Amino acid sequence: MSKEIKNQYMSLLGQYLKYQTERNLYLGQNFSRKLVQKNITPEEVISIHKESLEEIYSGSDNFTEDMRNALDFLTEFMIQYGLALGKQKNLLKKQEEMDHELELAANVQKTMLKTTIPEIEGLSLGSVSIPARKMNGDYVYFQGDGKRFVGIGVADVVGKGIPAALCMSMVKNGLDTLGQPSISPSYALDVLNRIVEKTVDDNMFISMFYGRYDLTQSIFTYASAGHEPALVFKEKTQSFIELESEGLLLGVLPDVHNLEKNINLETGDMVIIMTDGVTECRVDDRFIEKAELIDLIYKYKDQEPQQLAESIHQEIEMLSNFNKMADDLTFVILKKED
Amino acid sequence: MDCKLEINEKENKVMGKVNGEVDAFTAPDLRDQLLEVELKKGMLVELNLEGVSYMDSTGLGVIVAFYKNITAKGAKLKLTHLSQRLQRLFDITGLSGVIHIEKEGAVGDHERI
Numbered sequence: 001m002s003k004e005i006k007n008q009y010m011s012l013l014g015q016y017l018k019y020q021t022e023r024n025l026y027l028g029q030n031f032s033r034k035l036v037q038k039n040i041t042p043e044e045v046i047s048i049h050k051e052s053l054e055e056i057y058s059g060s061d062n063f064t065e066d067m068r069n070a071l072d073f074l075t076e077f078m079i080q081y082g083l084a085l086g087k088q089k090n091l092l093k094k095q096e097e098m099d100h101e102l103e104l105a106a107n108v109q110k111t112m113l114k115t116t117i118p119e120i121e122g123l124s125l126g127s128v129s130i131p132a133r134k135m136n137g138d139y140v141y142f143q144g145d146g147k148r149f150v151g152i153g154v155a156d157v158v159g160k161g162i163p164a165a166l167c168m169s170m171v172k173n174g175l176d177t178l179g180q181p182s183i184s185p186s187y188a189l190d191v192l193n194r195i196v197e198k199t200v201d202d203n204m205f206i207s208m209f210y211g212r213y214d215l216t217q218s219i220f221t222y223a224s225a226g227h228e229p230a231l232v233f234k235e236k237t238q239s240f241i242e243l244e245s246e247g248l249l250l251g252v253l254p255d256v257h258n259l260e261k262n263i264n265l266e267t268g269d270m271v272i273i274m275t276d277g278v279t280e281c282r283v284d285d286r287f288i289e290k291a292e293l294i295d296l297i298y299k300y301k302d303q304e305p306q307q308l309a310e311s312i313h314q315e316i317e318m319l320s321n322f323n324k325m326a327d328d329l330t331f332v333i334l335k336k337e338d
Numbered sequence: 339m340d341c342k343l344e345i346n347e348k349e350n351k352v353m354g355k356v357n358g359e360v361d362a363f364t365a366p367d368l369r370d371q372l373l374e375v376e377l378k379k380g381m382l383v384e385l386n387l388e389g390v391s392y393m394d395s396t397g398l399g400v401i402v403a404f405y406k407n408i409t410a411k412g413a414k415l416k417l418t419h420l421s422q423r424l425q426r427l428f429d430i431t432g433l434s435g436v437i438h439i440e441k442e443g444a445v446g447d448h449e450r451i
Contacts, residue, residue, distance in 0.1 A: 156395075158395040158396060158398065158399045201403075202402070202403035202406045202407065203369070203399035203400060203402060203403035204399060205398075205399065205402060207395075207431060225432070226430060226431035226432045226433070227430070228430060229430065246429075246432055246435065247432050248431070248432030248433070248435065248436060249402075249431050249432060249433065252402055252406075252432075252433070252436060253436065276395065327394075
C-alpha cells in the first residue's frame with residue numbers, strides 16, 4: 001500500500017480525533033470509497049489505522065500495549081473477510097462477462113436460425129416461439145418454392161439454454177442441406193436422425209415434427225420423431241383430430257425409418273403444430289389439459305393464423321399465472337384458404 | 339426425487355425404485371446414481387417408476403442415456419409401473435418401441451393363467 005494513502009488516512013483520522021464533526025466523518029466515508037476502488041483489503045485498512053495511531057500518539061502513553069495487541073488481533077481476524085470480498089468481486093465481474101456473452105450468443109442464434117414464413121396463395125401461416133430463458137431450445141423452420149410445396153419443421157431439443165440452442169444449428173444445417181420444399185417428411189427425419197445420432201451426447205435428443213403441404217393436391221404429409229402430436233381443425237365438422245404418429249426421437253438409435261402419413265385439407269382447415277412447452281405448461285399444480293387447449297384454439301379459430309398463434313400464447317401465459325415459463329413455447333399454424 | 343437401487347449379484351439383477359419428480363433439477367442426481375451401477379453382460383436392470391409423479395425431457399434424457407449405456411454393455415433394461423402420464427410420454431416419444439416397458443397388469447394377467 002502506498003505511503004500516500006497512509007498519510008491521507010492519518011491526516012483524516014488526526015482531524016477527527018481533534019474535532020468530531022460531521023464533516024470530518026463525511027471526509028472519512030469518501031476516502032473509504034476510494035480505498036475500495038483501489039482494492040485495499042479490510043485487514044490492510046486496520047493495519048493503516050494502527051500505524052497511524054502509532055504516529056499520532058508517539059511519545060504519549062494514551063496508545064497502550066493492549067490496544068496495539070487488540071488491533072493486531074483484529075487485523076488477523078479480518079483476513080477472511082478480505083478474501084470473501086475479493087471472491088465476491090471476482091464472481092460479479094465474471095457474471096457480468098457471462099451475461100454479456102450470453103446476450104451476444106442469443107443474438108447470433110436469432111440471426112443464424114432466422115426463418116422466413118413463405119407466402120403462397122391459398123395458404124396462410126402463423127408462428128410464435130418464445131424461449132423460457134435467453135436462448136431458445138425450440139426451432140421452427142419454413143421452406144417454400146412459391147408455387148406448390150411448403151415445408152414446416154418444428155423441433156424441440158431436450159433441455160434448455162445454451163446446449164439446446166447449439167444443437168439447433170445442426171437441425172437447421174441438415175434441413176438447409178436437404179434444401180427442397182418438396183422433400184418427403186419421413187426422409188427428412190431419417191437424415192436428420194443420422195446427423196443428430198452421430199453428433200450429440202447420449203443424454204441429448206431432439207423431438208421433431210416435419211410436415212409438407214402440397215397445394216396442388218391439398219394434401220398435408222407429415223412425420224413425427226417423438227414429437228407432441230399436431231392437431232388438425234376440420235372446418236366442415238368443427239372438430240379436432242390429433243395427428244398420432246409413432247416415430248422415435250432423433251438421436252436415440254442410428255438407423256430409423258420414420259413413417260409418414262397424409263391428410264387432406266379443405267378450405268378453412270387448420271394444422272396446429274406445437275412443442276411440449278404447451279402441453280407441459282403448469283396451471284397451478286396441474287398441467288394444461290388437451291381439452292382446454294382445444295377450447296382455446298376454438299375460441300380464437302376465426303382469427304388469422306399469426307393472430308391466432310399469438311392469442312393462444314397470451315392465454316397460456318395467463319393460465320400459468322405469468323410464472324416464468326418452465327419451458328420454451330412454440331406454436332405454428334397452417335390454414336388452407338380459398 | 340430419490341432413487342433406491344438393490345443389486346442382486348447372484349441373479350445378475352438390479353432392482354431399482356425411483357420416487358418423486360424427475361426434472362431438470364433432480365435429473366443429474368438420478369444420472370449419478372444410475373452411473374454407479376456396475377453393468378455386466380447379461381445383467382437385467384429393472385426400474386420401478388411407480389413413485390415418479392412427473393418426468394420432463396431432461397429426465398427422459400437420463401433414461402435414454404442409461405438405456406444406451408446398458409445396451410452397449412450387453413445388459414437389459416426394463417421399466418415397470420409407469421403412470422398413465424408417463425406411459426404417454428414414452429409412447430409419444432417412440433421410446434416405448436425401443437425400451438422394454440412392462441405394461442400395468444401384464445404380470446398379473448400372466449400369473450392368473
